[in-house]
Amino acid sequence: MLNKVNILKQDTLMKSFILIAVLIGILVPEENKLIAVTTKAKGDVTFRSWDSEDFNDLKPAEILNDGDHIQTGSDGFGALVYLDDKSTIKVKENTNFDVIGTRSKEGISKRIKINTGTIKAKIKKGKAGGFVIETPTSVATVKGTEFWLVAALDGDKVFGLEGIVELTNTVSGDVVTVGADETGISLATGEINVTSTAPEEIPAEIEEQEINEFEIEFEGPDGNQKTMKIRYR
Numbered sequence: 001m002l003n004k005v006n007i008l009k010q011d012t013l014m015k016s017f018i019l020i021a022v023l024i025g026i027l028v029p030e031e032n033k034l035i036a037v038t039t040k041a042k043g044d045v046t047f048r049s050w051d052s053e054d055f056n057d058l059k060p061a062e063i064l065n066d067g068d069h070i071q072t073g074s075d076g077f078g079a080l081v082y083l084d085d086k087s088t089i090k091v092k093e094n095t096n097f098d099v100i101g102t103r104s105k106e107g108i109s110k111r112i113k114i115n116t117g118t119i120k121a122k123i124k125k126g127k128a129g130g131f132v133i134e135t136p137t138s139v140a141t142v143k144g145t146e147f148w149l150v151a152a153l154d155g156d157k158v159f160g161l162e163g164i165v166e167l168t169n170t171v172s173g174d175v176v177t178v179g180a181d182e183t184g185i186s187l188a189t190g191e192i193n194v195t196s197t198a199p200e201e202i203p204a205e206i207e208e209q210e211i212n213e214f215e216i217e218f219e220g221p222d223g224n225q226k227t228m229k230i231r232y233r
Contacts, residue, residue: 013036027082033065033084034048035101035108036080036101038058038060039060039061039079041059045058045071046071053216056189067098070095070096070097071093076091078090087131090120092117092120093117097115099112112132114149116151116219118151120146121133125145137155137156139188140168146161146163147165157186164178167180168192174194178194182197
């Protein structure tokens with residue numbers, strides 16, 4: 001399904017019944033705060049804008065800004081894609097985190113600050129921006145890889161699927177590297193180690209949807225017309 005939305009003129013906005021609420025928001029924040037867009041949201045999924053204390057239901061095609069907060073309930077899941085290189089984050093139930101990013105000419109320097117919950121990250125290789133996940137116990141740093149991270153009060157687990165994750169325990173300062181088919185365990189008491197992954201411990205994959213596609217056209221603060229094309233599943 002291809003939806004084209006042009007927000008250069010107010011009368012064009014009225015023609016959109018899917019993305020209108022999202023795209024109105026593009027006109028408000030500065031362009032350099034726009035870092036990602038949601039591609040999935042099902043069940044109990046809410047978000048809080050960086051400049052608000054109020055939570056609202058999260059829907060597909062929601063533009064995310066630097067500092068926005070997302071949380072899922074017991075039956076919620078969602079996904080987002082970064083605007084520079086299409087790196088993706090999938091979010092399982094009972095998860096809450098901040099989406100943080102700094103834009104530059106090289107791309108978006110991406111950071112997720114997660115308190116508790118489960119996410120799957122697929123980060124594109126060869127991008128200068130880099131990607132970091134912070135929890136109360138650990139810091140995971142990657143440049144191009146795919147992995148699951150499970151954050152809990154007593155510590156974290158990283159399940160490597162592809163590439164390398166550098167995992168640091170912030171209590172002890174110890175660092176390990178987690179590769180494919182390996183599990184990094186970082187505990188709130190300071191211990192950290194790497195073991196071979198037990199397949200039954202890997203989180204279940206998030207349900208996929210039919211592939212969809214849409215384009216967003218808008219005028220940035222510099223006056224130049226911009227087009228955002230999103231293809232998601």
